[in-house]
Amino acid sequence: MPKIIVEVMPKADLLDPQGKAVAGALGRLGHSAITDVRIGKRFELTVEGEVTEQILADVATLADEIFSNQVIEDVTSIRVEEAQA
Amino acid sequence: MPKIIVEVMPKADLLDPQGKAVAGALGRLGHSAITDVRIGKRFELTVEGEVTEQILADVATLADEIFSNQVIEDVTSIRVEEAQA
Numbered sequence: 001m002p003k004i005i006v007e008v009m010p011k012a013d014l015l016d017p018q019g020k021a022v023a024g025a026l027g028r029l030g031h032s033a034i035t036d037v038r039i040g041k042r043f044e045l046t047v048e049g050e051v052t053e054q055i056l057a058d059v060a061t062l063a064d065e066i067f068s069n070q071v072i073e074d075v076t077s078i079r080v081e082e083a084q085a
Numbered sequence: 086m087p088k089i090i091v092e093v094m095p096k097a098d099l100l101d102p103q104g105k106a107v108a109g110a111l112g113r114l115g116h117s118a119i120t121d122v123r124i125g126k127r128f129e130l131t132v133e134g135e136v137t138e139q140i141l142a143d144v145a146t147l148a149d150e151i152f153s154n155q156v157i158e159d160v161t162s163i164r165v166e167e168a169q170a
Binding site: 001008025031032034035041042045049058059066067 | 086092093094104107110111116117118119120121122123124125126127128129130131132133134140143144147151152
């Protein structure tokens with residue numbers, strides 16, 4: 001069955017405390033090449049049957065209204081992943 | 086500056102309670118085409134300078150040891166995203 005992948009990230013201009021904490025830890029561990037870390041969410045939606053335009057439109061609405069908090073997050077991508085044969 | 090994207094998902098054979106809750110809510114909202122939802126994490130690492138093989142190897146180790154809990158999660162992908170021009 002095909003999957004729809006929805007990716008949600010913190011808004012670029014907002015502080016990402018979790019990301020900052022990880023970035024700080026990486027710096028202390030000597031990974032100085034990594035200058036910033038941002039942590040978001042990845043949704044894998046399994047779809048019964050074919051992914052129609054209507055389903056994609058519904059998922060875009062769901063992504064805005066349920067999967068992300070529009071005040072602090074952006075939906076950065078929605079893509080279809082066909083089932084591995 | 087280039088970015089390394091690390092994606093971490095719950096192990097396929099493990100129950101994902103958060104995903105199940107969302108899937109249930111979508112069903113009640115009438116989105117019956119979506120039969121399963123799994124929710125994972127997406128890390129965006131900003132790298133100073135070029136992404137070398139060594140940095141990629143380090144990130145793979147970090148992904149296993151810090152970004153994911155190997156008991157319940159899998160690192161599903163690590164890829165480089167060149168900076169948009």
